[in-house]
Every structure is written in C-alpha cells, then in structure tokens.
Amino acid sequence: MSSPAAADLLVVGGDVVTMNPQRHVVVGGTVAVAGGRIADIGTAERLRAQYSGTPELDARGCVLTPGLVNAHQHTTADPLVRSTIPDDISSDESIYQWIVPLHAEVSGDDDELAATLAAVESLSRGVTTLLEPGTVAHPLRVAAGLRAAGIRGRVGRWGWDVADAPYSAPAAETLALQEETVRAIGADGTVTGWVSLVGHDLVSDELFTGAAELAQRLDAPMTWHISPGENDVRAYAARSGLRPLEHLHRLGVLGPRVLLGHAVWLDDAELDILLETRTAVASCPGAYARLAQGYARAGRHGELAARGGRVALGCDAHNAGDVPDVLGAARLLAAFENDRGTPARLRADQAFALATIDGANAVGLGALTGSIEVGKAADLVVFDTDDAAWAPRGDLALQLVWGAPSHTVRDVLVDGRVVLRDRVSPTVDVAALRAEAAERSTALLRRAGIEVPHRWPLVDPR
Helix, strand or coil: CCCCCCCCEEEEEEEEECCCCCCCEEEEEEEEEECCEEEEEECHHHHHHHCCCCCEEECCCCEEEECEEECCECCCCHHHHCCCCCCCCCHHHHHHHHHHHHHHHCCHHHHHHHHHHHHHHHHHCCEEEEECCCECCCHHHHHHHHHHHCCEEEECEEECCCCCCCCCCCHHHHHHHHHHHHHHHCCCCCEEECEEEEECCCCCHHHHHHHHHHHHHHCCCEEEEECCCCHHHHHHHHHHCCCHHHHHHHHCCCCCCEEEEECCCCCHHHHHHHHHHCCEEEECHHHHHHCCCCHHHHCCHHHHHHCCCCEEECCECCCCCCCCCHHHHHHHHHHHHHHCCCCCCCCHHHHHHHHCHHHHHHCCCCCCCCCCCCCCECCEEEECCCCHHHCCCCCHHHHHHCCCCHHHEEEEEECCEEEEECCECCCCCHHHHHHHHHHHHHHHHHHHCCCCCCCCCCCCCC
16 A cells, blocks of 8 residues: 655645636635645545645635735835825935935844835735845845745845935946845745846946846846836936837847836837837836826726736835735726726736736746646635625635735745744744834934824823
8 A cells, every 4th residue: 555645734625716727716625735836736535635644724714815926015114114204295205305314224134124024014915925126235134034034035136326326336336236146145945136226217228238138147037117107208208319118128128037117107119118028017006096106197007918918016115005915906906997997997807817827927937826736836825704804705806806805814825834824923023023113113213314294293191
C-alpha cells in the first residue's frame, strides 16, 4: 500500500472563487497546499484521504479567493502620517509642503516600521502582493519590513536626476544605485527588486534610456509615474513638443516589462501606444478622486482594459488613496467607468479580475499568482461570511466588489504560509507596532516642522 501524498495544509470547505479561465467557483471546495503551491482542489473527503494527517484550516461557509494584487502602493513616510494632509489643497501642495519635508527627515527605522505597518494593513484587507513604486532613501529597510509581515512584494530605489531635488543624482550615479538596490534585494523569494524611477518630468532622456537598458540587462521589471494630472502633458509639450507617452515611445523605453503609475491624462495616440508596446498601467482611482486629478474627465483605464490593454489596480499612498484596499479601488474604478454610461461599463466581475488575475498578468506575475489553480503559489484569502455584509449571499462578483467586504477578511496565506489567522498576524505584534508608529509619527512631524491642522478643534475635557 502506497503512503499518502504529502501536503502542508488543507483549506477546507469554502466556496473557492478560482479566477481560472472559465471563472469556476468550486462550491464547498478544499484546497491542498504543498511547498508553497496549490497542489490540488477538490472535495474534503477526497483530499483528506489523499493527504492523510495534514493540518487543516476550517473555511466551511466562507468564501475563498486568490490574493489581491496592489500594483502601486507607497509604504514610506505616508503610513506614519496618515489622514493628515488636508484634502482641499492641490497635489503639488501636498507633495512639496508635506511629502518632500517628511522624506527629508525620515530614518531607516521609520521606513521599515512604515513598510511593516502598510503590509500588515494590506494583508488584513486581502492584499497578498504589494508593489512599492519607489522608496526614497531606505529600500533595503522597506524590503525587510515587507518580509517581516510576510507579504509578497517588489521594492526599488526612487531614481531621478533633475537638478536641485532631494536625493537627486546624475544619471550614471542614479543607475549605479538602481543596480545596487535591485541586486541587494534579489530576484528570488517573496520580496524582489525592480528598477524604479520617479518619472513625471523629473527624469532626463539619458536616465530613461539607461534605466531601460539596465532593466533589460538585469531581466528586471521597471516602473515610474506619468500623467496623473495635466502637469506632465504641459511639461512634455515644452520639453519636446510631444505628449508624454509619445516622447517615451520615441525614446524606445516602453514595453512589456514597464508598469506605469497612473497614465490618466492620455489622448488616442497614447492609448494606442500602450496597446502597441504592451506597457502596463497601475490605476489608483482613490488617489485621483482624493487629489482632484480629473479621472472622471480624462481617465481611460476601463477603455484600455476593454481593448486588451494591461491594467492593474493600486492604492497609491496613505495620504492620497488613504487606505491600501484593492477591493475599494476596484469598486471606485467601476463606479467611475459606469458613470460614463454605455459602452464604457466596467462590470463587477471585470473589476475583480483587475484586482486578481488580470492585475497579476499586468505586472508580470500571472504565472505565479492571481488565481487559484494547481501549480500556482498558494496566495489565498478567506472571507468570513458570518458578517452581516454577506447576509444574504448574492452573486459573488457583485458582492466582492459592490458589497465592500474587505473588512471581513479572516485568514490570508502567501506562498503557502499563514500570514493572517483569525485576523491576527502571527509574525508581527500589531499592538507594539501601533504604539511605536504613534511615537515615530509625532517625532517625524516635529523634525519636518509640520503642524497637523484639525478641522474640528481639539479641546481639553477639564
């Protein structure tokens, strides 16, 4: 008699939203996890017999989904000063009066703590993959913070060579730092490195082309910011007489390994360029609405996705999107697109795909994560349907997007490891993290010379 097959964990009895090509939902299914991968999907009876003695996670009555992908989430400085930047100032004011002074004072300890905090919060909302689009000063500490929480991540050092800017350096020096950072973080494991430029109009043509060559040589992905508002359009018109993506396309730096943050203000030619080059876009609808950047007037991410373009969702920063809630981003993008009317509709099932398999494909991780299929990484989320948000059970796609259930996330696995169990992180003392964050927030704001305005007066009860 042959010995039973080996597995590490059985996730038992949930309704499994696979996001496979057929979009099957396995009702009352069980998922076997072995060596960090999904080994099998089937009935509890069959898998218990096949993998005798395997520990179990009881998901009966729950909804089990793939881990969510956040393709654009800053984790430095902002998590320590969340909900402090006023919401009636321009994006430029928020950057130069708040973010730049804060980053000038942030320490490595601050950055690691902020990244850990952002990762734990992300996991609590079902996000298993977080792409940090450029930390300013301490990328290795950020990588350490993401690893401590157990999230899948991608980290790079923010590069720019514009004169008279913090942390700016000549193109050659910036490229050397980029390579050093990507190699130091590594290409294996759950946290990896990538080439990360700030973008906008703060990068010379020499640095853009050098970074593209570096990414190709290292076989690494690459990201930068472009056109969240109209400023980049005006800047590139003055720079070259072209729209931003036309200029970058002429440089030859776009392509399948590139993920653009934002790319909101596009014309027809630029949309065609994205489709032609297979360049991906991280859409952060919460940030655009919070900062009044005009997505409702100019955004075309729904059209890009409908035409076969590569689109993922992001939440930007804790003082732009405010919360790393990818289901919230899916809901908001669908709302923006649906408000335009036919034919620019974005159904709930399509929005959820952007949060999972389509988002994973857009960022080059579709072969690894984004769906629950045998052979893929066991990045899994268990939603507790005892919550009133699930009573009664409706269409799963509608309920996951429009039903706003991210607060019902109970358990999370990344690469087969349980990183949230009964809403508690097994690797991070969240109470201690919260206390330290409060102390560091006060100290960071003091060093930056920033006094937080309060809309409602704070009074002493005595």
